[in-house]
Amino acid sequence: METREQIWAAAMQAGRHGDTGAYERLLGEIAQALRGLVRGRLARLGSAAHEAEDLVQEILIGLHTKRHTWDEGRPFLPWLYAIVRYKLADAGRRLRREAHYRRDVTPDQWATLFEAPAQDFDRALVDLDRHVNGLPVGQREVVRALAIDGASVRATAQQLQTSEGAVRVTLHRAFQRLAAAAHLDRTKPTGDKP
Amino acid sequence: MSPVGDTDRLIHSLALEAGTGRGRTAFRFERRLLLVVVLALAVAVALVFLLFGVSPELTATVRSAPFHHKLASTLVLAGGGFFLVREAARPGGKGLALVALVPGMALLGWGGVTDMSGLPVMGGSGISVPICVGAIILVSLPALVLIVGALRTGAATRPTLAGATAGLLAGALAAAAYALACKNDGGLFVAVWYSASILIVAGLGAIVGRRALAW
Numbered sequence: 009m010e011t012r013e014q015i016w017a018a019a020m021q022a023g024r025h026g027d028t029g030a031y032e033r034l035l036g037e038i039a040q041a042l043r044g045l046v047r048g049r050l051a052r053l054g055s056a057a058h059e060a061e062d063l064v065q066e067i068l069i070g071l072h073t074k075r076h077t078w079d080e081g082r083p084f085l086p087w088l089y090a091i092v093r094y095k096l097a098d099a100g101r102r103l104r105r106e107a108h109y110r111r112d113v114t115p116d117q118w119a120t121l122f123e124a125p126a127q128d129f130d131r132a133l134v135d136l137d138r139h140v141n142g143l144p145v146g147q148r149e150v151v152r153a154l155a156i157d158g159a160s161v162r163a164t165a166q167q168l169q170t171s172e173g174a175v176r177v178t179l180h181r182a183f184q185r186l187a188a189a190a191h192l193d194r195t196k197p198t199g200d201k202p
Numbered sequence: 203m204s205p206v207g208d209t210d211r212l213i214h215s216l217a218l219e220a221g222t223g224r225g226r227t228a229f230r231f232e233r234r235l236l237l238v239v240v241l242a243l244a245v246a247v248a249l250v251f252l253l254f255g256v257s258p259e260l261t262a263t264v265r266s267a268p269f270h271h272k273l274a275s276t277l278v279l280a281g282g283g284f285f286l287v288r289e290a291a292r293p294g295g296k297g298l299a300l301v302a303l304v305p306g307m308a309l310l311g312w313g314g315v316t317d318m319s320g321l322p323v324m325g326g327s328g329i330s331v332p333i334c335v336g337a338i339i340l341v342s343l344p345a346l347v348l349i350v351g352a353l354r355t356g357a358a359t360r361p362t363l364a365g366a367t368a369g370l371l372a373g374a375l376a377a378a379a380y381a382l383a384c385k386n387d388g389g390l391f392v393a394v395w396y397s398a399s400i401l402i403v404a405g406l407g408a409i410v411g412r413r414a415l416a417w
Contacts, residue, residue, distance in 0.1 A: 026221025035213040061205035065212055070417070072216045074357035076229040077292050090293035094359035098416070145416045173215025177208070 017084035020075070035072070039064055042092065049096055053103050062181055067095045069146070069174045102144060139189040147182035150175055231291050231356055238352045239284060242345035242372065246379035249341045254383035268387035271313050276378035276396065279306025283371030287349060290364035291356030306374065307397075314393025321388030330386050331395055337383070338399035339406070342369075342376030346407055350414050358415040365411010366404045373403030 016034060023031030046067075047060045071091050078087045140151055146168075153164040154175070165172045263269050282302035289295035325331055349368040358364035377396045386392070 023217075023220040028217050028220045031220035032213055032217030035216060036210070039209055039213060058205055061209060065209055068209070068212060068216065072219070074293070074417070077231075077357045079229070079292065082292075082294065086294035087292070088294075090295075090359045091357070094293070171216055171219050173212055173218075177212050 013083055013085050016088070017080075020078060020084055021080060024075075024080075035068055038071070038088070039068060042067055045092075046096070049100070050103070053100060053107065059103070063095070063099050065177055065181075066099070066144075066146070067092055069170065069178065070095050072174065073168075073170045098144065139186050142189065143182055143185060147178055147185065150178045151182045151186075154179055229356070231352075232288060234355065235284065235288060235291075235349075235352050238348045239280070239371070239375065242348045243375050243379060245344045245348075246341045246376050247382065249344065250337070250379045250383050253337060253340070257383065260382065263382065266387070268389075268392070269381055269384075271309070271389070272381035272384065272392055272396070273378055275306055275309035275313060275392075276374050276381065276400075278309055279303065279400070280371055280374035280378065282306050283367060283374050286367040287353065287364070287371050290358050290360065290367045291353050293357050293359045303370075310393050310397055313389035315389075317389030317393075319388050321386065321391060323388065323390045323394055325386040325388070325391050325395070330391070334380070334384065334386065334391075334395050335399045335402070338373065338376045338380050338396070339403055341379055342372040342399075342403045345372035345375050346403065346410065348372075350407070350410055353411070353415055354417075357417065358411070361415035362408045362412045364415050366408035368411060369404035369407020370400060372407065373400035376400075376403065 016037070019027075019030045019034035023034060042064045043060065046063050050060050050063065071088065074091065078084060140148060140156075143151060149168055150164060153159045153167060154161065159167070161172050161175050165175045168175070257263070282305065285302040286299065289299060325334065346369055349372055350365065353364055353368055377400055384392075386395075
């Protein structure tokens, strides 16, 4: 009987040699295995369920981007676990930071949550820069390249050595995160400059 | 549009890249790192000559026993550092295998313990220590940049630790280069201050790695 290690290592190898189907199945199985794990982890951090799927995608992009670092002479699972652990720890730190930020919002600020945004364009730019800096590294690089430097998706993907699909997904998530941050930011008292 | 559907689409787009780009060839990190180390050492030696000039006693220095000891211990330490950096570059690599550093540390320590020269631990003059430590740190900087650059092509799952191993390697290479200009031959001086300089560079590497090696 073949173990998961053998099956996945073989699929990874096949992917390396251009077997799109085997690689797609492998990523699908890994995603399935990750879902349960990630949901459990995030639930303990009190974070929303949709974050879990985001994190699963982030891990998949990470292992795809770094797939060249798996050495065929070494076991596959320890390599995979190390990447998953790294991405989980990274997300954990980020979520704890954000949770802390959420707790910092006072009831008064919650009350002004839905007020019209300030019309101060310069300040908005400064805030945008600050929010962009608060993004995870991968998302920050993509936003900087696409939205600030004005590079194309293809050029960005090449520069970051990842796929165009991954760039699009990353950008989409970065925007969600920025929108959430801008939303929270409006609730902070004025004069609270970065 | 369900999030899981999004993931499936993502997987499909990623899978289309199977067998393309960097995923096609085996990752020859060792070879790249070896090249980087040779380059880093060359830059460090050039920097030492630039900072201190080519001393007329150079030929006498390179024939002396203290120089051989400095060179051997720092290069053996660099060998251990090479191994640590290599493992730090791959997910699932061996953790901090400190045993790799034992030979180099033992050589440095041995020089200190068996130091019969009677030369002071603070060196020949009041500025020996700051010059030695300062020079090793300064000379290590290009090496550190090069090694961290090489690590970025890998995937460090512990960026701070990986940065520290890069600093250790860079520091050991810089110390080996600095031995060409070093005027302090006391074994104790070398054991204490070379080690301290290398540790400082390792700390610097940890700080750099924390940000530069995150992905």
